[in-house]
Amino acid sequence: MTEELFREDAFARQCDASVVGLAEDGVRLDRTVFYCTGGGQPGDRGRLVLKDGSSLVVIDTLKAADGIVHRLAEGSVLPPVGAHLQAEIDWQRRHRLMRMHSSMHLLCRAVDCPVTGGQVGEARSRLDFDAGDSKLDKEAIAARLAQWIAEDRPIRHFWIDAEELEARPELVRTMAVRPPTGSGRVRLVEIEGLDLQACGGTHVRSTGEIGKVEVGKIENKGRQNRRVNLVLGD
Numbered sequence: 001m002t003e004e005l006f007r008e009d010a011f012a013r014q015c016d017a018s019v020v021g022l023a024e025d026g027v028r029l030d031r032t033v034f035y036c037t038g039g040g041q042p043g044d045r046g047r048l049v050l051k052d053g054s055s056l057v058v059i060d061t062l063k064a065a066d067g068i069v070h071r072l073a074e075g076s077v078l079p080p081v082g083a084h085l086q087a088e089i090d091w092q093r094r095h096r097l098m099r100m101h102s103s104m105h106l107l108c109r110a111v112d113c114p115v116t117g118g119q120v121g122e123a124r125s126r127l128d129f130d131a132g133d134s135k136l137d138k139e140a141i142a143a144r145l146a147q148w149i150a151e152d153r154p155i156r157h158f159w160i161d162a163e164e165l166e167a168r169p170e171l172v173r174t175m176a177v178r179p180p181t182g183s184g185r186v187r188l189v190e191i192e193g194l195d196l197q198a199c200g201g202t203h204v205r206s207t208g209e210i211g212k213v214e215v216g217k218i219e220n221k222g223r224q225n226r227r228v229n230l231v232l233g234d
């Protein structure tokens, strides 16, 4: 299995690693800073720099049964198992994803309805809510987000046992997917005074770091389903 450095430190941009396995179009490393697709957040892109100075372009990162696969650009020559390299993420893109992902937690709190799905992107993201008969007020949602961002509340994570999560099902909310529970532990993400939920994604350090977000369209997706779009500023 791959050691997932991004779970403990979302701000690590690079790490030394060794190739431990090959996939059809990519490599598995013993450790990585590349976030793998999951929880509505896309996998990282970046590059792997080999000892001779040459580099391979990583176009996506995915979880496989035996570790994390760094998918390489078409035509790449796979390095041999055992090769040492430096893994470097596209930090500009990742930081935007972290800002957007963190804003999804605020949105989750701003709209007090069950989440039925979601997707994080670099420029825009969305959450779907089962809104029942309630009407979502775009201006009110925008005002709440702006206030919480201005308050610059700390965002932190910690781990609990999988059994504890079973006993507290309310902690599973965002994106309607279960968080990774490998090794019997579950990661919780807390936005101070606002939100606490199981989440394996990458987040900024405080709400102020999210910066400018705008509430985009609120779309009807089915009788009770409402899709709220957020657009990230620069």
Ligand SMILES: [Zn+2]
Binding pocket: 101, 102, 105, 189, 199, 200, 201, 202, 203
């Ligand atoms: Zn999260």
